[in-house]
Amino acid sequence: MSNNAIEAEALTKVFNGSLVAVDHIDFSVRNGEIFGFLGPNGAGKTTTINMLITVLKPTEGKASILGYDIAKQNTQVRYSIGVVPQEYTADEDLTGYENILLCADLYGIQREVSKKRASELLELVELTAFKDKKVQTYSGGMRRRLELACGLINRPKVLFLDEPTLGLDVQTRAATWNYIKMLKKEFGMTLFMTTHYLEEADALCDRIAIIDHGKIIVVGSPTELKDSLGGDIITVAIKEDVDITELVERINHVKEVKKENGSYRIKSENGEITAPLIIESLRKEGHVVTRLSLTKPTLNEVYLQYTGKSMRDAEESGDSLYAKRMIMARRRH
Amino acid sequence: MNNVSKSKLHGLWALTNRELKKWYKTPVVFILTLLQPIIWLGLLGNALNLGSLVGSSSLTIPPQVITELQLTPAQITVLQGFFSNIGDTIMQGTFGTTSYISFMAVGMIAFTALFTTMFSGMSVVWDRRLGFLNKALSTPVSRAVIILSKVLSATLRSIFQASIILIIAVPLGFQFGAAFTAVNILGVFAFLFLICMGLSSLFIAINIRSTRIETPMAVMNLLNLPLTFASSAFFPIEQMPGWLQAVATINPLSYTMNGMRQLLINSSIDYSQLALQYAYVGLFALVLTTVGIVLSWRFLNK
Numbered sequence: 001m002s003n004n005a006i007e008a009e010a011l012t013k014v015f016n017g018s019l020v021a022v023d024h025i026d027f028s029v030r031n032g033e034i035f036g037f038l039g040p041n042g043a044g045k046t047t048t049i050n051m052l053i054t055v056l057k058p059t060e061g062k063a064s065i066l067g068y069d070i071a072k073q074n075t076q077v078r079y080s081i082g083v084v085p086q087e088y089t090a091d092e093d094l095t096g097y098e099n100i101l102l103c104a105d106l107y108g109i110q111r112e113v114s115k116k117r118a119s120e121l122l123e124l125v126e127l128t129a130f131k132d133k134k135v136q137t138y139s140g141g142m143r144r145r146l147e148l149a150c151g152l153i154n155r156p157k158v159l160f161l162d163e164p165t166l167g168l169d170v171q172t173r174a175a176t177w178n179y180i181k182m183l184k185k186e187f188g189m190t191l192f193m194t195t196h197y198l199e200e201a202d203a204l205c206d207r208i209a210i211i212d213h214g215k216i217i218v219v220g221s222p223t224e225l226k227d228s229l230g231g232d233i234i235t236v237a238i239k240e241d242v243d244i245t246e247l248v249e250r251i252n253h254v255k256e257v258k259k260e261n262g263s264y265r266i267k268s269e270n271g272e273i274t275a276p277l278i279i280e281s282l283r284k285e286g287h288v289v290t291r292l293s294l295t296k297p298t299l300n301e302v303y304l305q306y307t308g309k310s311m312r313d314a315e316e317s318g319d320s321l322y323a324k325r326m327i328m329a330r331r332r333h
Numbered sequence: 334m335n336n337v338s339k340s341k342l343h344g345l346w347a348l349t350n351r352e353l354k355k356w357y358k359t360p361v362v363f364i365l366t367l368l369q370p371i372i373w374l375g376l377l378g379n380a381l382n383l384g385s386l387v388g389s390s391s392l393t394i395p396p397q398v399i400t401e402l403q404l405t406p407a408q409i410t411v412l413q414g415f416f417s418n419i420g421d422t423i424m425q426g427t428f429g430t431t432s433y434i435s436f437m438a439v440g441m442i443a444f445t446a447l448f449t450t451m452f453s454g455m456s457v458v459w460d461r462r463l464g465f466l467n468k469a470l471s472t473p474v475s476r477a478v479i480i481l482s483k484v485l486s487a488t489l490r491s492i493f494q495a496s497i498i499l500i501i502a503v504p505l506g507f508q509f510g511a512a513f514t515a516v517n518i519l520g521v522f523a524f525l526f527l528i529c530m531g532l533s534s535l536f537i538a539i540n541i542r543s544t545r546i547e548t549p550m551a552v553m554n555l556l557n558l559p560l561t562f563a564s565s566a567f568f569p570i571e572q573m574p575g576w577l578q579a580v581a582t583i584n585p586l587s588y589t590m591n592g593m594r595q596l597l598i599n600s601s602i603d604y605s606q607l608a609l610q611y612a613y614v615g616l617f618a619l620v621l622t623t624v625g626i627v628l629s630w631r632f633l634n635k
Contacts, residue, residue: 050467053471054470054471055467055470055471056635057634057635075473078471078472078473079473081471083468083471085464085467085468086464087463087464088463088464089463089464089465089467089468091351091355091465093354093355093358093359094351094354094355094358098354101347102347102348102351103472105343105344105346105347105348106344106347106348106469106472106473106474107472107473107474108340108343108344108473108474150468154472
């Protein structure tokens with residue numbers, strides 16, 4: 001077996017014959033790493049997960065998990081993976097403990113074994129004190145942790161997390177991140193997660209694939225991706241209505257200048273040194289600098305660089321109709 | 334994969350019990366579902382007491398008939414006897430029993446089975462919306478087991494509710510027929526099991542395709558009254574107008590009710606009829622369960 005936990009080749013899903021949710025994507029996830037799928041709502045993240053966890057059948061292409069083909073060997077795939085879905089799937093009328101045992105039964109785990117594991121997992125996610133309370137009394141964070149425990153009941157080698165911190169407050173999100181890091185460190189588990197929070201992908205993932213409109217745009221570690229931007233970003237605005245692109249381009253260290261909504265996006269190495277130089281040369285030419293900001297590259301810039309729009313813009317306007325159709329299609333299947 | 338059951342049916346009881354737990358662990362829901370058939374039976378069974386319409390108290394020999402025909406006291410006693418039995422004769426001839434509430438109670442048992450299967454089937458819509466279905470689909474539990482657990486839980490619930498009606502009908506005036514023995518109860522369960530399997534497979538195949546609870550609601554509202562009234566629930570088929578008879582005679586609920594009536598309230602059992610009734614309901618169950626499970630299975634395998 002190769003040292004890749006997940007391999008996908010030209011994986012494609014088309015809904016209703018025309019709506020392409022996932023478009024010939026190729027990627028591989030190495031054993032023991034946290035791999036993140038990053039993209040706006042409706043980009044095809046959940047559809048990809050649903051294909052990998054054998055809930056949806058790919059329209060084209062193939063993928064394998066631990067060497068098992070997701071279409072032909074789906075039973076083996078199902079035994080070796082755990083899933084923490086986006087939704088709260090635990091049954092509200094049952095207790096946390098009963099819910100975990102139910103998950104165990106779906107894997108056919110014998111009762112003596114599942115009872116022991118359930119207690120261990122409840123301990124792990126710190127829900128032991130609440131195990132006999134009905135799930136409807138749980139808070140959002142507690143329900144997330146219960147989902148996590150359910151997803152771990154069969155001791156999976158690969159764990160899938162779909163938007164693990166969606167709708168959680170800052171504190172609970174930080175706690176969830178710690179659990180995810182611990183799973184990798186303590187159990188050597190391979191984790192595949194989707195998120196549309198850039199900082200989450202940055203904080204957790206060893207490698208990230210940016211996905212948009214069903215296509216993978218770029219894959220790499222957060223550091224690699226940030227480095228690929230070629231340095232820091234300085235944004236400058238001046239009072240006068242003249243083009244200063246050429247002027248700025250001549251300054252040392254400056255790599256690229258782009259005019260954007262009345263201000264200039266300047267790419268440069270060593271932004272701390274370049275920024276004063278920019279101000280100086282603009283002054284010399286008699287321009288008045290009204291605004292200047294320096295940003296170290298974040299995934300947000302990476303996203304912007306590769307998709308040409310910021311994450312929030314993609315979710316709010318232009319593409320929202322497409323995204324909505326995609327989410328509706330997914331729900332129908 | 335040690336410690337793991339290799340059975341193809343693993344998880345069936347866990348999923349069925351999940352459905353049942355939601356019902357019996359919620360006391361309010363449990364009591365309300367029991368109250369509903371009681372109210373039906375108490376209200377309808379007594380309001381539509383057809384036996385009293387043709388009962389003996391309303392029929393006496395008018396005095397002028399006695400004087401004109403110059404009847405002797407002996408003749409009067411014979412005639413009076415005839416008149417006082419006429420109601421029972423009509424009831425026996427029409428309904429197969431002298432007690433209308435007994436006739437209707439059996440109808441209510443089948444009606445409750447229909448109702449319960451319809452409502453239990455709706456939980457699959459929630460399982461889809463809340464993501465439980467997707468989660469179950471990612472586990473090694475078989476697709477057929479997921480569907481079968483829904484069918485089975487609806488069936489078990491219906492049989493339980495139907496038994497409650499039978500128990501409650503007794504103090505309300507339910508009379509067992511002369512042919513009734515305790516073994517016949519098993520025969521009634523067999524009828525209920527078959528009809529519920531068929532009906533719930535059908536409803537689940539419909540419901541699994543809808544993401545909104547409104548769709549199954551509309552389907553149910555459309556189906557339940559016609560299915561009930563175009564059957565022998567309240568009235569024997571023979572007395573219906575021709576076109577309604579045509580519908581009622583193919584309605585599997587009629588066969589279920591007539592079969593259960595033979596077992597519970599009739600004075601004698603026509604075994605060839607009973608065999609036909611079992612065969613018809615059995616065939617209905619087999620066809621609908623197969624079609625329902627295949628349709629649901631195909632949907633889950635997209």
